[in-house]
Amino acid sequence: MATQSERSFLTQNRLIRATVDILVEQGYAALGEQRICMRAGVSRGALRHHYPQGRYDLLPNVVESLLDEEASRMASLGPLSAKERLYLMLYGLMAMPKRQASVAILEIWMAARGDAKLARCTQAVFDDVLVRLFGHVPGQPADPEELALRCLLHGASLHRFSSDYDGEVLQASLRWAMERLEPPPKVSQLLPTWLESAARTEPALA
Amino acid sequence: MATQSERSFLTQNRLIRATVDILVEQGYAALGEQRICMRAGVSRGALRHHYPQGRYDLLPNVVESLLDEEASRMASLGPLSAKERLYLMLYGLMAMPKRQASVAILEIWMAARGDAKLARCTQAVFDDVLVRLFGHVPGQPADPEELALRCLLHGASLHRFSSDYDGEVLQASLRWAMERLEPPPKVSQLLPTWLESAARTEPALA
DNA sequence: CCACATACGGACTGGCACGTTTGTTTTTTA
DNA sequence: TAAAAAACAAACGTGCCAGTCCGTATGTGG
Numbered sequence: 346m347a348t349q350s351e352r353s354f355l356t357q358n359r360l361i362r363a364t365v366d367i368l369v370e371q372g373y374a375a376l377g378e379q380r381i382c383m384r385a386g387v388s389r390g391a392l393r394h395h396y397p398q399g400r401y402d403l404l405p406n407v408v409e410s411l412l413d414e415e416a417s418r419m420a421s422l423g424p425l426s427a428k429e430r431l432y433l434m435l436y437g438l439m440a441m442p443k444r445q446a447s448v449a450i451l452e453i454w455m456a457a458r459g460d461a462k463l464a465r466c467t468q469a470v471f472d473d474v475l476v477r478l479f480g481h482v483p484g485q486p487a488d489p490e491e492l493a494l495r496c497l498l499h500g501a502s503l504h505r506f507s508s509d510y511d512g513e514v515l516q517a518s519l520r521w522a523m524e525r526l527e528p529p530p531k532v533s534q535l536l537p538t539w540l541e542s543a544a545r546t547e548p549a550l551a
Numbered sequence: 552m553a554t555q556s557e558r559s560f561l562t563q564n565r566l567i568r569a570t571v572d573i574l575v576e577q578g579y580a581a582l583g584e585q586r587i588c589m590r591a592g593v594s595r596g597a598l599r600h601h602y603p604q605g606r607y608d609l610l611p612n613v614v615e616s617l618l619d620e621e622a623s624r625m626a627s628l629g630p631l632s633a634k635e636r637l638y639l640m641l642y643g644l645m646a647m648p649k650r651q652a653s654v655a656i657l658e659i660w661m662a663a664r665g666d667a668k669l670a671r672c673t674q675a676v677f678d679d680v681l682v683r684l685f686g687h688v689p690g691q692p693a694d695p696e697e698l699a700l701r702c703l704l705h706g707a708s709l710h711r712f713s714s715d716y717d718g719e720v721l722q723a724s725l726r727w728a729m730e731r732l733e734p735p736p737k738v739s740q741l742l743p744t745w746l747e748s749a750a751r752t753e754p755a756l757a
Numbered sequence: 758c759c760a761c762a763t764a765c766g767g768a769c770t771g772g773c774a775c776g777t778t779t780g781t782t783t784t785t786t787a
Numbered sequence: 788t789a790a791a792a793a794a795c796a797a798a799c800g801t802g803c804c805a806g807t808c809c810g811t812a813t814g815t816g817g
Contacts, residue, residue, distance in 0.1 A: 349784055349793060356794080371665030374580045377774060389775095390796045399775070451709070452661075458712050459577030468714070475715060486717055492710070492724035493703070500706030503657070504698070506664050508674070509681060511692055518698035525731045555763060555814055562764080583804065595805090596766045605805065 357395050357406070359385040364407050368449040373456040376400070401466045404453050408470045411446040416477045418542045422535050427480025431494040432528040433539050434478075438501055439519045440540050442512045447502045450474065490526075497522060563601050563612070565591040570613050574655040579662040582606070607672045610659050614676045617652040622683045624748045628741050633686025637700040638734040639745050640684075644707055645725045646746050648718045653708045656680065696732075703728060 347355075363385035367376055378399055382389050396402035419430060437444070454471060457464040475481040479495060487495075497519075504515055553561075569591035573582055584605055588595050602608035625636060643650070660677060663670040681687040685701060693701075703725075710721055 347784095352783090352794065372661050373578075374662050375665035379774070388796050390798095391794070393776085394794060394796095455578050455658075455709070455712060456580050459581035471714060475713075481715060486720045487715055487724070489720070489724040489727035492720060493728040496706030496710055496724070497699070497703050497728075498706065499709055500702030500704065503661070503705055503709075504702055506661060507681075508677060509687060509693055514692045514695070514698060518693070518695040518702070521695035522699040522703075522732075525733075526728075527731075553814095558764065558814090585804075594766045596768095597764070599806085600764060600766095603806095 353395070356385075356387055356391055359387060360392055360395065360403065361407050361410050364403060365411065365446070365449045368407075368452045369445055373452045398466075401462055404463065405467050405470050408450055408453055408467060408474065411450055412470065412474050412477060414546065415446060418539075418546065419478075421542065422538060425535075426529070427488070427491050428494070429529055429532055429535070430478065430480055431491060431498065432523075432532045433535060435494065435498055435501070435519060435523070436532070436536055437539065437543050438498065439516050441543060442505060442515060444543060445502060445505065447498070448505070451499060451502065494526075559601070562591075562593055562597055565593060566598055566601065566609065567613050567616050570609060571617065571652070571655045574613075574658045575651055579658040604672075607668055610669065611673050611676050614656055614659055614673060614680065617656055618676065618680050618683060620752065621652060624745075624752065625684075627748065628744060631741075632735070633694070633697050634700070635735055635738055635741070636684065636686055637697060637704065638729075638738045639741060641700065641704055641707070641725060641729070642738070642742055643745065643749050644704065645722050647749060648711060648721060650749060651708060651711065653704070654711070657705060657708065700732075 360381060363381050364376065366384060367380060378389055378392055381403075382392055385392075392403070393399065396406070419425060419433070422433075425433070434447075438447075453463075453467060457467050457471075472483070476483065479491065481487055481491075501515060501519060504510060566587060569587050570582065572590060573586060584595055584598055587609075588598055591598075598609070599605065602612070625631060625639070628639075631639070640653075644653075659669075659673060663673050663677075678689070682689065685697065687693055687697075707721060707725060710716060
């Protein structure tokens with residue numbers, strides 16, 4: 346058999362993947378340990394072994410995993426400003442509306458406001474999201490342009506669940522917005538590489 | 552005592568208000584009958600009397616109630632195009648970030664994708680939201696500009712729960728976006744009346 | 758005034774999810 | 788190779804929530 350750390354890593358990965366899938370497809374209210382384990386193909390004992398506090402240990406790791414993945418792909422493009430990153434993410438959403446790690450993060454983030462314990466154990470990693478993904482400097486207020494882009498990004502992510510959702514229409518509407526918001530020139534240079542790296546990494550959702 | 556229909560109306564209103572408050576403050580995952588009743592100051596028996604199927608009868612009425620309120624305020628401004636309505640809502644969010652009926656609707660809407668029964672019983676009223684609030688014509692694909700505004704509106708609504716939320720900063724970022732998106736001239740004429748009507752109706756959240 | 762319907766309060770119950778414990782297998786290490 | 792630790796599996800108990808039922812009170816129509 347495999348080494349212990351390999352098995353451990355594999356099991357944790359399966360649990361994280363399953364959690365993301367459920368969050369994206371069904372939302373936080375549908376998230377339960379039984380369901381996660383069924384989908385991951387592991388026992389509840391295994392989940393509780395790796396994450397003794399259940400969701401309170403699991404969900405911070407879920408967020409961190411998604412953040413690491415996105416941040417490392419960003420890092421491979423070289424140093425980027427906050428605005429460049431946000432425009433790239435918007436173009437990414439435009440090109441591949443299926444790739445929706447941000448939905449899982451949004452679900453956890455919104456659920457945390459109704460669960461003090463969850464809010465506590467995810468606070469650190471959510472601060473990391475702001476810093477590493479959105480380039481937000483901890484003490485400072487957000488830049489207007491950056492915040493507007495974040496809002497647009499979040500809203501566009503959620504639109505996927507609207508009854509009148511249409512990938513092409515969403516793409517057209519984001520393009521309409523982009524034409525007026527003047528992304529920095531560097532973005533269009535980086536775009537092919539960025540989209541290619543997004544296509545290469547297997548999507549979280551089948 | 553009051554007449555029966557008066558009592559009935561009052562109780563239902565209390566339940567709807569309490570539900571909205573919980574949804575806005577804590578999210579859908581924290582929504583339970585016990586909690587709703589506690590907050591509304593009525594018994595579970597009363598809730599089950601007016602809404603025999605629990606949330607499946609209550610939540611469609613919640614959405615409809617919020618929709619009616621917003622739509623009637625819109626109607627009092629005279630006939631408006633979809634774009635004019637969306638810009639007005641964005642300005643409304645900008646001016647009073649506390650008034651967040653849209654968050655409650657978003658919560659129910661997102662929860663519905665993980666609960667087939669909820670999706671079924673809310674489908675009709677959500678279609679109404681698209682038509683009456685966003686001016687979406689049922690068969691047609693959405694206009695790019697309109698959809699972009701919807702995304703921005705939804706994203707900005709959610710930003711309220713971010714750890715770096717700041718009403719003034721959000722206002723500045725929406726203003727930044729507005730300056731580039733060129734709202735129709737009629738909007739700025741209607742704005743004072745619109746904001747005044749928003750301020751007059753008591754906010755759903757204390 | 759009486760029969761009835763409606764509005765409401767409260768209790769009972771079943772199921773499900775979570776927290777915990779205990780047992781078994783596999784790998785590591787001394 | 789034997790002991791220990793880790794990875795997993797499975798069951799048990801408990802608490803909460805929703806679905807249901809029944810009792811009561813208050814209006815309502817005849």
